[in-house]
Amino acid sequence: MFNVLSRLADMKLPPIGRLFSWGPILILSIMGFLTYMVFYFVEMWWVPSQSVGGMVHITVYCITTLSSLCWFLTASFTGPGRVPRGWTPPNEAAVEYLQYCNTCKAYKAPRSLHCKKCGFCVKKLDHHCPWINICVGHDNHLYFAIFLTFTLLACFQAAIVVTTCLYHAINRGWYIQQGLQPVISLSSSRLMLTMFATGLAVGAVVAAVFLLHGQLTGFIKNFTEIEGWVLEKAKYRRRAAGLPAFVYPYDMGWKENLKLLLARDFDGLWWPVRKGCSPKEMMDEQKAQKKDRESRFFVCNVSDEYDGARVPLAAYPRAALAPPLSLAPRLPLRLGDCVRVLVDGPQWMFGVKLTTEGQETGKRGWFPRAAVYTEEDLEDAQIDAQTDTQTHTITNALTVKTKSA
Numbered sequence: 001m002f003n004v005l006s007r008l009a010d011m012k013l014p015p016i017g018r019l020f021s022w023g024p025i026l027i028l029s030i031m032g033f034l035t036y037m038v039f040y041f042v043e044m045w046w047v048p049s050q051s052v053g054g055m056v057h058i059t060v061y062c063i064t065t066l067s068s069l070c071w072f073l074t075a076s077f078t079g080p081g082r083v084p085r086g087w088t089p090p091n092e093a094a095v096e097y098l099q100y101c102n103t104c105k106a107y108k109a110p111r112s113l114h115c116k117k118c119g120f121c122v123k124k125l126d127h128h129c130p131w132i133n134i135c136v137g138h139d140n141h142l143y144f145a146i147f148l149t150f151t152l153l154a155c156f157q158a159a160i161v162v163t164t165c166l167y168h169a170i171n172r173g174w175y176i177q178q179g180l181q182p183v184i185s186l187s188s189s190r191l192m193l194t195m196f197a198t199g200l201a202v203g204a205v206v207a208a209v210f211l212l213h214g215q216l217t218g219f220i221k222n223f224t225e226i227e228g229w230v231l232e233k234a235k236y237r238r239r240a241a242g243l244p245a246f247v248y249p250y251d252m253g254w255k256e257n258l259k260l261l262l263a264r265d266f267d268g269l270w271w272p273v274r275k276g277c278s279p280k281e282m283m284d285e286q287k288a289q290k291k292d293r294e295s296r297f298f299v300c301n302v303s304d305e306y307d308g309a310r311v312p313l314a315a316y317p318r319a320a321l322a323p324p325l326s327l328a329p330r331l332p333l334r335l336g337d338c339v340r341v342l343v344d345g346p347q348w349m350f351g352v353k354l355t356t357e358g359q360e361t362g363k364r365g366w367f368p369r370a371a372v373y374t375e376e377d378l379e380d381a382q383i384d385a386q387t388d389t390q391t392h393t394i395t396n397a398l399t400v401k402t403k404s405a
């Protein structure tokens with residue numbers, strides 16, 4: 001008895017708190033809402049208690065939805081896997097090129113990255129997922145893909161149910177006239193709700209297909225979302241620099257890649273590489289790309305204050321109509337502030353605030369482009385002003401000439 005109690009005391013509770021964030025709440029609400037709509041409609045459309053087909057249909061839906069929920073919780077609670085504190089590479093030479101993380105007090109294992117939101121170095125970081133409210137990495141990558149697969153199946157079935165019932169409800173008169181079944185009657189508020197559910201289900205299917213396609217491609221070629229971007233950029237960078245094509249060191253062939261994905265005893269810290277390759281090559285490529293990127297950074301000054309509003313309709317209407325598709329914070333600006341611009345868009349910029357000595361403050365985020373001016377803008381304004389002055393002088397001279405004539 002005492003043993004059982006002590007074992008229960010040793011058991012770790014799942015990190016339930018992780019679910020209390022807008023991402024998981026939204027996902028669970030969508031799942032709940034679509035399930036409610038499916039159950040509401042099957043009673044009118046394909047009644048489970050009246051046919052085997054109807055029973056199979058609703059059973060399949062319940063299985064896919066419950067599986068989606070289980071894998072969602074598994075992906076979130078398992079977490080991405082962190083690089084252990086004090087980790088050093090098994091190969092001593094790697095200490096030369098691996099970065100050291102001062103927060104985690106460990107070397108950054110190949111393919112790992114420090115996630116600021118999670119607060120630790122994540123093994124084979126794919127991306128930080130707001131829906132499961134934690135990163136997707138080595139430990140939960142497969143679970144995340146299984147969650148997407150079941151979500152796709154459940155949402156596809158829900159989309160068919162709500163779309164068909166919406167069609168029947170809109171054409172109710174015709175079905176009655178023809179004496180065809182089922183006749184679905186909906187009040188105007190229910191009709192609106194069904195339209196909303198249709199949009200939601202179809203949107204979820206499209207999003208799941210898009211995400212799952214990315215994940216499966218990554219599994220077959222053994223690259224993460226971040227590594228995929230690096231490989232894409234490497235193509236253009238190396239072509240422009242006249243360098244030979246980049247050989248991705250972690251692609252061991254699809255069979256070996258899938259074996260590594262499914263091998264639950266592999267810790268995901270020190271990855272095998274292709275013959276003749278080294279993890280250093282990937283890091284060198286990333287460093288070269290970072291250098292390229294940094295050479296394009298520039299500093300700008302604040303010309304109009306910005307209060308950090310996500311939709312600054314009154315102050316910056318153009319920017320408000322084209323907000324950046326990013327959850328990153330907005331950066332409030334005051335007159336006299338200086339910002340280093342890291343991403344330069346047509347309406348919004350992403351940057352980091354600088355001190356008066358030109359050091360980065362750590363405060364970073366998006367702000368409207370119209371709130372700042374760059375050295376280039378200043379030069380353009382000076383040229384315009386000079387042109388205006390010259391035009392003005394010429395016009396004056398011409399006026400005087402005409403008068404005297």
Ligand SMILES: [Zn+2]
Binds near residue numbers: 102103120
């Ligand atoms: Zn770290």
Ligand SMILES: [Zn+2]
Binds near residue numbers: 116118127
């Ligand atoms: Zn994270």
